[in-house]
Amino acid sequence: MTLAEGVQLVAFGILTAMTLGGALGVVLLDNIVYSAFLLGGVFTSMAGLYILLNAGFVAAAQVLVYVGAVNVLILFGIMLVNKEQEFTPIKQAWVGKVATGGVCVGLFALLTASVLNTPWAISAEVPTGEMATVVIGIHFFTDYLLPFELASVLLLIALIGAIVLARREFIPDVAPGEPASEALQLPERPRELVSSVPGSEPGR
Amino acid sequence: MQLEYFLLTAAALFCIGVYGLVSSRNVIRVLMSIELMLNAVNLNLMAFSNYLDPVGINGQVFAVFVISIAAAEAAVGLAIVLSIYRNRDTVDMEQFNLLKW
Numbered sequence: 429m430t431l432a433e434g435v436q437l438v439a440f441g442i443l444t445a446m447t448l449g450g451a452l453g454v455v456l457l458d459n460i461v462y463s464a465f466l467l468g469g470v471f472t473s474m475a476g477l478y479i480l481l482n483a484g485f486v487a488a489a490q491v492l493v494y495v496g497a498v499n500v501l502i503l504f505g506i507m508l509v510n511k512e513q514e515f516t517p518i519k520q521a522w523v524g525k526v527a528t529g530g531v532c533v534g535l536f537a538l539l540t541a542s543v544l545n546t547p548w549a550i551s552a553e554v555p556t557g558e559m560a561t562v563v564i565g566i567h568f569f570t571d572y573l574l575p576f577e578l579a580s581v582l583l584l585i586a587l588i589g590a591i592v593l594a595r596r597e598f599i600p601d602v603a604p605g606e607p608a609s610e611a612l613q614l615p616e617r618p619r620e621l622v623s624s625v626p627g628s629e630p631g632r
Numbered sequence: 633m634q635l636e637y638f639l640l641t642a643a644a645l646f647c648i649g650v651y652g653l654v655s656s657r658n659v660i661r662v663l664m665s666i667e668l669m670l671n672a673v674n675l676n677l678m679a680f681s682n683y684l685d686p687v688g689i690n691g692q693v694f695a696v697f698v699i700s701i702a703a704a705e706a707a708v709g710l711a712i713v714l715s716i717y718r719n720r721d722t723v724d725m726e727q728f729n730l731l732k733w
Contacts, residue, residue, distance in 0.1 A: 440637060444637075444641050447641065447645060448641070448644055448645065448648070451645055451648045451649070451668050452648060454648075454652065454661075454664055454665070454668065455648055455649075455651060455652035455655075455656070455661070455665060455668075460658055460660055460661060463661060463664060464660075464664070467664050467667065467668075470668065470671070471671065474671050474674070474675065477638070477641070477675060477678075478675075478678055481638070481678045481679060481681070481682040482682050482686070483678050483681070483682065483689075483692050483695075485692070485696075486674075486678065486692050486695050486696060486699075489696060489699055490674075490699065493699050493700070493702075493703050494667070494671075494699070494702075497703055497706075498667060498702065498703055498706045501706055501707060501710055502660060502663065502664060502667075502706065502710070504710075505660055505663075505710040505713060505714070506660055508714060508717075509659075509660065509713060509714065509717045509723055511717075511721075511722070511723055513722065513723070513724070515657050515724050515726070516724075516726075518726065524654075524655065525655050528650075528651055528654045528655045529651060529655075531650075531654075532647040532648070532650050532651040533647070535646075535647050535650065536643055536644060536647040539639075539640075539643035539646075539647075540640060540643060543636055543639045543640060543643065544636060548635055548636075548683070548684065549684060550635065550683050550684065551683065551684055551685065551686055551687075553686050553687050554686065554687075555682060555686035555687075556686060556687055556689055560689055560692060563688075563689055564689065564692055564693055564696065567689075567690065567693045568693065572693055572697075575697060579697060579700050579701070582700075582701070582704055583700060583703070583704055585704075586703075586704030586705075586707050586708050587704075587707070589708055589711070590707040590708050590710070590711040591711075593708065593711035593712055593714075593715050594710075594711035594714045594715060596718075
């Protein structure tokens with residue numbers, strides 16, 4: 429990264445403010461659609477932070493996968509599950525919120541103390557920078573080959589699993605006036621048996 | 633630029649994610665909080681990769697793995713949410729007590 433120090437600092441400040449503000453909005457806003465769009469902003473500013481850290485390839489992957497896939501998937505989920513319901517209030521719900529907030533602030537204090545007190549072994553070497561994509565590719569096909577292949581198998585498993593989980597069960601449509609037979613109510617029964625039930629038209 | 637700035641940002645993001653994960657009642661918002669936490673971890677990995685291992689950049693490789701796993705997690709999580717919503721007709725976390733004794 430050839431930017432001046434001041435430019436980097438200002439960019440870091442702006443991106444951090446966008447990230448943390450967006451994250452607070454995601455968690456605290458009432459309207460979940462606003463939360464989903466703010467989540468896209470958080471992901472985009474995280475990509476900016478990655479570029480500040482000399483990681484152009486991961487920044488591009490972040491924009492493609494998170495903003496383009498995960499965020500759109502969440503928006504589709506909101507559309508499919510869009511239910512305007514008032515949650516039934518729980519007694520003493522504020523106790524849980526205050527306790528959670530206390531735990532989170534304590535965790536942040538703990539992390540801050542440990543980050544500031546650890547003597548980090550900062551390396552003085554010049555960062556890889558533009559060659560990062562090549563280096564990542566070499567890593568993928570040499571010492572991280574097995575995790576790489578396992579990740580592809582896992583993505584295939586997740587793809588099939590998500591389809592199997594989310595698809596609707598096959599519900600045969602029964603003509604009005606015709607009594608629903610017992611066979612039509614078993615969703616696991618194959619289609620051939622359903623169509624061969626007397627009274628129902630074949631090929632339906 | 634300092635390593636500590638990025639680590640503190642990631643810590644704050646992670647704590648926000650934990651708060652959202654525990655205190656939200658909408659299932660979709662819980663999934664979004666999980667994504668926030670994964671992003672905080674990614675930022676940590678990238679900061680360490682840039683400041684402690686700038687030539688090997690193993691942290692960036694790890695971050696790419698985390699991104700791919702997060703995509704799979706979001707897909708399966710939303711499928712589970714859809715399936716539960718179809719059965720229970722609600723998105724309230726407090727009413728999902730299927731696995732509670």
